Amino acid sequence: MPNTVERNKSIATERRKRTTAATILSLPLILFAAVFVIYPLASGALTAFQSSTLFNQTTELNGIDNFVSLFRNDGFAKSAGFTLGFSAVVVAVEMLLGFGLALMMNRAFPGKKLFFTLLLLPIMVAPALLGVMFRLLLNGNIGALPALLQIFGLNVSLFAPDSIVPLLVVLDVLQWTPFTFLIIYAGLQSFPKELLEASSMDGAGYFRSLTLVIVPVLKPVLFAAFFLRAIDAIRTFDVIYVLTAGGPGTSTTTLSIFIYKTAFEAGDFGKAAAAALVVLVVLVPFVPFIVRRISSTGIEAKK
Amino acid sequence: MYRKATALGALIVSAILLSSCSGGSGGSGGDEGSGEGTVKLVAWPGPEGDAMSKVVDAYNADQGEKDGINVELTLLSRQDTFSKEAALMASKSSNIDIYFTASYNIGQFAPSLDPLTDIDTSAYFPVAAEGLTYEDQLYGLPLDVSNHFLLYRKDLIDALLNNPAAQAEYKRVSESVLGEERAPKDPSEWDLDDFKVAAAYFSKSENPNSPTEYGTILQAKNLLYNTMIWNDVLWGYGGNWVEDGQAALNSDAAKKAVQLYADIYENGWTSPDSSQAEFPETQAALQSGNTAFAIQWSAAFASLSDPAQSPDVAGKIAIAPVPGGKTHVHALAVSLNKYSENKVAAKKFLSFLATTDAMTQYAEGGGIPAMPEVLKARTAINPAFAAVSETISENGFSEPVFPQTFQAYSKIAEDLSGAWVGQTDVDQALETANANLQELLD
Numbered sequence: 001m002p003n004t005v006e007r008n009k010s011i012a013t014e015r016r017k018r019t020t021a022a023t024i025l026s027l028p029l030i031l032f033a034a035v036f037v038i039y040p041l042a043s044g045a046l047t048a049f050q051s052s053t054l055f056n057q058t059t060e061l062n063g064i065d066n067f068v069s070l071f072r073n074d075g076f077a078k079s080a081g082f083t084l085g086f087s088a089v090v091v092a093v094e095m096l097l098g099f100g101l102a103l104m105m106n107r108a109f110p111g112k113k114l115f116f117t118l119l120l121l122p123i124m125v126a127p128a129l130l131g132v133m134f135r136l137l138l139n140g141n142i143g144a145l146p147a148l149l150q151i152f153g154l155n156v157s158l159f160a161p162d163s164i165v166p167l168l169v170v171l172d173v174l175q176w177t178p179f180t181f182l183i184i185y186a187g188l189q190s191f192p193k194e195l196l197e198a199s200s201m202d203g204a205g206y207f208r209s210l211t212l213v214i215v216p217v218l219k220p221v222l223f224a225a226f227f228l229r230a231i232d233a234i235r236t237f238d239v240i241y242v243l244t245a246g247g248p249g250t251s252t253t254t255l256s257i258f259i260y261k262t263a264f265e266a267g268d269f270g271k272a273a274a275a276a277l278v279v280l281v282v283l284v285p286f287v288p289f290i291v292r293r294i295s296s297t298g299i300e301a302k303k
Numbered sequence: 304m305y306r307k308a309t310a311l312g313a314l315i316v317s318a319i320l321l322s323s324c325s326g327g328s329g330g331s332g333g334d335e336g337s338g339e340g341t342v343k344l345v346a347w348p349g350p351e352g353d354a355m356s357k358v359v360d361a362y363n364a365d366q367g368e369k370d371g372i373n374v375e376l377t378l379l380s381r382q383d384t385f386s387k388e389a390a391l392m393a394s395k396s397s398n399i400d401i402y403f404t405a406s407y408n409i410g411q412f413a414p415s416l417d418p419l420t421d422i423d424t425s426a427y428f429p430v431a432a433e434g435l436t437y438e439d440q441l442y443g444l445p446l447d448v449s450n451h452f453l454l455y456r457k458d459l460i461d462a463l464l465n466n467p468a469a470q471a472e473y474k475r476v477s478e479s480v481l482g483e484e485r486a487p488k489d490p491s492e493w494d495l496d497d498f499k500v501a502a503a504y505f506s507k508s509e510n511p512n513s514p515t516e517y518g519t520i521l522q523a524k525n526l527l528y529n530t531m532i533w534n535d536v537l538w539g540y541g542g543n544w545v546e547d548g549q550a551a552l553n554s555d556a557a558k559k560a561v562q563l564y565a566d567i568y569e570n571g572w573t574s575p576d577s578s579q580a581e582f583p584e585t586q587a588a589l590q591s592g593n594t595a596f597a598i599q600w601s602a603a604f605a606s607l608s609d610p611a612q613s614p615d616v617a618g619k620i621a622i623a624p625v626p627g628g629k630t631h632v633h634a635l636a637v638s639l640n641k642y643s644e645n646k647v648a649a650k651k652f653l654s655f656l657a658t659t660d661a662m663t664q665y666a667e668g669g670g671i672p673a674m675p676e677v678l679k680a681r682t683a684i685n686p687a688f689a690a691v692s693e694t695i696s697e698n699g700f701s702e703p704v705f706p707q708t709f710q711a712y713s714k715i716a717e718d719l720s721g722a723w724v725g726q727t728d729v730d731q732a733l734e735t736a737n738a739n740l741q742e743l744l745d
Contacts, residue, residue, distance in 0.1 A: 130430060139587055141574075141591035157575035191739060217475050245525045247524060247720045248578045248724050249525065251721065264390065265386070
């Protein structure tokens, strides 16, 4: 009937207008992605298959030679192992501490605003600067902290090989716990209070309401915090490079430091690109898994 | 509709990719320029950067006005200046006109630099200019000539030499450390064994009556500059990197050199923090009075003698040649970027730098210029100058110059820094270092 045909035509016109509008409005993002994401990714992936070095930035392809040389000695594997171990520890500690702090701050108390600001201070410092700061602060001869500890009769050596890794963990926790705290705290602010009231009416104590109500509903927020922190931890470069340059030997070399040294100290761009590509390929499968968890709402999980 | 949008998007993306593919950034050989305008110069912070900024300011106010040239100095970071420059050179950038280089990386950077053909270099130490010559062309003008000294607390050594009870204790320590009784001597006569005994004597862990906490501080951080310091010990024991064209880091001398570091570290004759120590930490150790002596860069002496910077030890620190009689020598330098777009102006400034006037200003600013005439005339500025001149001619050595020299320093530091502090086995570390050096030589 003529009415239906006209209706279909106007629906189609509407849809076309909306799609055109959508395309035009998202052009800036497409441009941005093309220039800053797709082009470097493609260029880097291509370099991984070239024998490009500092002395000779040729575009000559050399098959999988770079990948073979990557695994020929254990430098890459060692840095991967250290990075994963380091990341696992710091992310676990930061999630627990951040969650604890968020729960603690989720009530009114005198001086809350001041405490909140102080809590956020560490993430405002550039990571490399934090490394330089602590290099001075913890210096055995002229640093403030060892001087303070000496008053209590403690003579500590914080940069010794046995204590350097715990020190790096502590510095990372110090800097990034406020980050997880902030994300989880924001999540707690939009937490539906009725659920807690309902569960307490059913006789649930603090701990049970925590594990059976709060955590499941906050799952997307917790996953978001975990994901962001994990990605950043795996990429750790600044603080460690400034403090130890990956040493002694290669005991504190992370993946990023390995790639940086391969590219700019050994001058082997092809091998460095190959290492970066391997890391990307290994991490990409985890992304859909995490994104799905983040984009679901916790309330659905309760059902 | 949807297909049109996708087509449009794809067209835009490919246009961007194509336009960015054609023609790289930066020039294809640089430009002579007008002979005037801004000349951009890079240096690193520390004594060298401070001295250079004084020379640049003086030039801009005076000669620069006459030449119509304004020099802009950028200070990068001590650790990464060369990596940043490598990145700029890789992209054929014309952002910087004059690069900060050194005799240990001139071979590597030469493809991105212009040889300096029409500048008079007669005022420099011949060895400094030679160290910047690669394939018979001069690629850099020497700035600071850098070497190592044994910097020690003269007051503590004098006290030791004048006190029979202390001397007896020293002999006891020597017996325990070396298996032979040695009497204390003036540091200018020390060999590497005396160095080891003195490190033990001045450490509280070995000698509870020691005036200092630790005898020495080892610069054992995983850093290429620390390889240069360790090389003094290697050469002092008679070893070197290369023997008959083959890598020789698994020699007995090399083993002794690594073992010396490991012994000093494991016995607590240096602070455990030495595993992360380099120039600034060594300065702090000496300035605080917690350490009796150290093998340190020549540039350190000026601030250790300045009461404003080192109130506790100024006037108490003296210089001696590195025990073992060998010191690494290199020259820091300025070089002309091949892709600079203002070469004539840059060369004018470089010619100015090659004069004794400019280098005298550099010395007055805290640098140690590679000009014998300036050093001899200005010992009032820095008492180390006379010693520098002498030690370079008598004790100086330089590592083999090949394109991968810079990489070799970094790799050796990475391979050996674990063994220096007793974290990895000495023989194993040297085998790895040797294999890697051989690869770089090939």
